[in-house]
Amino acid sequence: MNQAWKLESFLDAIVMELDKARETLAIKAVNKPLNYAVKDLAIELQTFPTYDGDDVRFVTAQPGQTGASKISVQLGSITDQQVRATSKEPPSKSDVQIADAKIEPSMKNELRKLGVTSVSDLERIDRENIDLAKVPERNLDPGAIANLIRQRSRDRTPPVIKRATLSRAADGRRRLTLSGQALALSAEHQPEAVVDGRQQRVVRAAPDAIEVELDAAAEAHGARDVVLALDPYCVLRVELKSSQVGAR
C-alpha cells in the first residue's frame, strides 16, 4: 500500500539523495580524468492528491489505477550567492521557531501557511506595519502575536542584577533593593516580588533598580530566595547569601 506524503518532505528526501549522489561523484572524480556534476534533475510523478483542510498530501499511483495527476518537480543548480539572494536568512540560535512557540496549534498552521516560520518573521512583518489580524479568513489572535514579539524583544534585553542591598526606611520597615540593568522596562506592568515564598510589596520599579518592602516574617527569615516577575515575559529568581547583602 502506498503511503501518503507531503510535498515538503518529498523535496527534502530528493535533496538528501541528490546531496549523497554529489558527494559520491566528487569522491569518484578524485581518481578520474573527468568530473561529473549533476546540474539539473527533474521527476515527473503520477499521483493522487488529497487535502484534509490543513495539508495537501500525495499518494503515488499503483498498478492498474488510472486518472492520476502529474506532478513535475525540477531541481536546478544555483550558486551559493544566488541562494543567499533568494532565500530567507537561516534561523539564528536565539530565534524562536513558530513550531516551538507557546501558541495554539491551529494558529501555528495559519502562520505557516502565510510563510511565517519564526518570531523574527513576525517582527519583520510588524516593522512593515502589516496587521496580520486583518488578513482575511486566517483567524490570527493579535494578542498572541504581540506577546510573541514582546517576548522576543525581552529576550534580547535580559535583566542583569549587580547588587542587592538591605536598608531600613523612615517608617522602620526593611527594604531590599536589587540594582542592575533592564529590570523594570514595561510601563504597562508593575513587577511582582515573592520573597521566601511570600508575596511582598514592590515600592519602586525602575530599569536600574527594584525596591521591595519586606514584611516582618520575611525580615525575620533573612530574605534568601527572591522571585521577581518583572513583566509577563521575564521572571527571574535570585538566591541571596549573607555576604552579598550589604546592610545599611
Added chain:
Amino acid sequence: MSSKRREPKYLDLGELIVAYATPPEPLLAVQPDGESCRMRPTAVSLTSPVELEIRVDSSGRVELASAPPLYDVDTSFRPVFQRLTLEVDVTLSSEEAR
C-alpha cells in the same frame, strides 16, 4: 522507517543517480587515417522511466528508493513508472586539463 522490507531491486535514489550520471569508461579513442584522437563527453542528458518507492515514517520523513524498468513484458498490469530527467555536466579534472 516502515517495518516493511524493501525489495532488493530498489536502490537509494542517490545511488541510481550516481549510476546514471557516470558514463562508461574508457573515453572513445579513434584513429582516422592513422591519427589518434580522443573524444570525451561534455554533457550527459538522460530521461528514463523509474519505479519509485516512497516510504514515510511516523514523523512524516520520506525515504526514496528507485529502480529502473527491469522487465520488458507486456503484462495486464504494468508497474507505475515515474519519469526521471538528469542533466549532467562533465568537465576535465584540473590535472587532466594541464
